[in-house]
Amino acid sequence: MKNPVPTWYVVDFCLQNIDGIPYKLKAPYDFSFLKRYGEVFKVYDDQDSGNICFGVRNGEERLFIKFAGAPTARYEGKSEEAIAGLKSAVKVYEDLRHSHLVKLIRAEEVGGGCAAIFEWSDGECMGKMYPRSRGKFMQLPDSTRIDVFRDILDFHIHVAEKGYVAIDFYDGSILYDFSKEKTLICDIDLYAKRPYINTMGRMWGSSRFMSPEEFREGAVIDEITNVYVMGSAAFALFGGEKDRSFSKWRLSEALYDVALKAVSDEREKRHGSLVEFKRDWDSKI
Incomplete structure (x- = not known):
């Protein structure tokens, strides 16, 4: 099911909304699966990597979720390539764990793509x-x-x-x-x-x-x-x-x-x- 939030188009992009936060994509995408992590309070939609990122709050816990698989506004490749790239990146974060590196919690296949879930930082x-x-x-x-x-x-x-x-x-x-x-x-x-x-x-x-x-x-x-x-x-x-x-x-x-x-x-x-x-x-x- 497509995201039921009304969508309007600007040039080649469409604007969607999740938990009151607007973001742009090349085409609509269903992000309802994010509810399992909590309420979205921040979206980073201007990346050229094929990923879109969300700040999510669940009570006192806050997470940073990097997702590959959606038609992001600036990415020129295929969604399959973005998913493969993020899966490969997960191993890099695991191998290079360090006190000065953002902390990866886990990665999982979800919502038709891949999500890498990190601790939120106020940096x-x-x-x-x-x-x-x-x-x-x-x-x-x-x-x-x-x-x-x-x-x-x-x-x-x-x-x-x-x-x-x-x-x-x-x-x-x-x-x-x-x-x-x-x-x-x-x-x-x-x-x-x-x-x-x-x-x-x-x-x-x-x-x-x-x-x-x-x-x-x-x-x-x-x-x-x-x-x-x-x-x-x-x-x-x-x-x-x-x-x-x-x-x-x-x-x-x-x-x-x-x-x-x-x-x-x-x-x-x-x-x-x-x-x-x-x-x-x-x-x-």
Whole structure:
């Protein structure tokens, strides 16, 4: 049965409503199965991954549900591909469990697709797609942002130790819970086991964070690639992002030199590992 909520069309999208929250899709879809989890209080419908996400409340418990299988507004692939992608991502979250990673509770087939169910977080996102929360995040003092950056580095050192490489990490993957003063990483769906080769040319991700090899078909994507990504994160947190001039940098010249080394276009000039990068960074604080 199709969702009984009235639907109206804008261009190629249709607007639906669940528990008073509007969201857009390419075509109607029945989300009545969400009632088993509770009442929807938030919808994230503007993803290009093929997933649509819901914040759901059941009494005092709140959940974040990532669902694949619906005709989401910005996804160009088939629903079967989105479902397969989310199922594959579930293993990544299981393998990379960490205190700074959003916590996966379980995944299940439901509603004609796949749902990955996470603990809800009150984290504010650094991503440019959320200007209000980004503005709040960017007003954090430098000392707090340094702690956030250490947390990000620690998680990605854990990723490397588990034999994975980070793919599609960017500022939209960074959350900060102001009440708990805690950093969380989300959206690691595309992180992959090493060895990993770029088979597509321009890979997924934000060009503000991507290394040269992530644009070059046949290139090795490895921990040295992730050194570049972490250097890009440093410039996003403390500098001018793609403008890597010292005039945009908020911290010391010594730390600037560490970050600049990490984002060298020449791989052999970067730090040899994330541990080496972190050791160099910490020695300059």
